[in-house]
Amino acid sequence: MTIDSTEDLFVDGLKHAYYTEQRLVDALEELEGTSTSEELKSGFAEHREETKNQIDRLETVFEHVDASPEGEEDPVVEGMIEAHEEFVDKDPSDEALDRFNIAAGQKSEHYEIAVYGNLIPMADQLGMDDAADTLEETLREEQDELEALSEMGEQFDYGELEVSE
Numbered sequence: 662m663t664i665d666s667t668e669d670l671f672v673d674g675l676k677h678a679y680y681t682e683q684r685l686v687d688a689l690e691e692l693e694g695t696s697t698s699e700e701l702k703s704g705f706a707e708h709r710e711e712t713k714n715q716i717d718r719l720e721t722v723f724e725h726v727d728a729s730p731e732g733e734e735d736p737v738v739e740g741m742i743e744a745h746e747e748f749v750d751k752d753p754s755d756e757a758l759d760r761f762n763i764a765a766g767q768k769s770e771h772y773e774i775a776v777y778g779n780l781i782p783m784a785d786q787l788g789m790d791d792a793a794d795t796l797e798e799t800l801r802e803e804q805d806e807l808e809a810l811s812e813m814g815e816q817f818d819y820g821e822l823e824v825s826e
């Protein structure tokens with residue numbers, strides 16, 4: 662398929678976003694499962710639910726361009742998942758893994774913010790105001806999640822970890 666218009670670029674970007682969000686539903690479960698801090702676990706669980714809504718939103722955006730929802734493998738999200746698996750294989754302490762998981766979540770949010778930050782102006786250029794608004798909702802959730810994770814990272818106390826039963 663040749664990509665030579667804003668609409669082509671937009672649809673290509675949507676496919677990558679759709680794939681990425683689907684992979685992140687599983688990745689967030691993994692982050693939740695490998696975290697020890699209750700605050701961190703519930704944060705990942707909550708964002709996992711938001712991510713499912715983000716997938717639904719992308720499906721409505723596909724409708725705006727008369728395309729059926731379809732994912733295209735995204736090597737960036739695959740690389741992030743692989744980096745996490747490699748770290749877990751190093752047999753880190755609970756605290757180290759919690760701190761790594763915060764950073765892993767932040768990296769994914771930064772990536773998603775860049776993805777949506779590009780899709781939104783393209784939707785605007787294509788005159789798709791509703792699609793742009795829909796994507797904005799998701800962008801705001803990603804920004805809020807990044808902020809929450811950044812706070813947890815800044816306040817991370819290696820000596821006073823809240824350990825779940």
Ligand SMILES: [Fe+2]
Pocket residue numbers: 682685712715773803
């Ligand atoms: Fe997301």
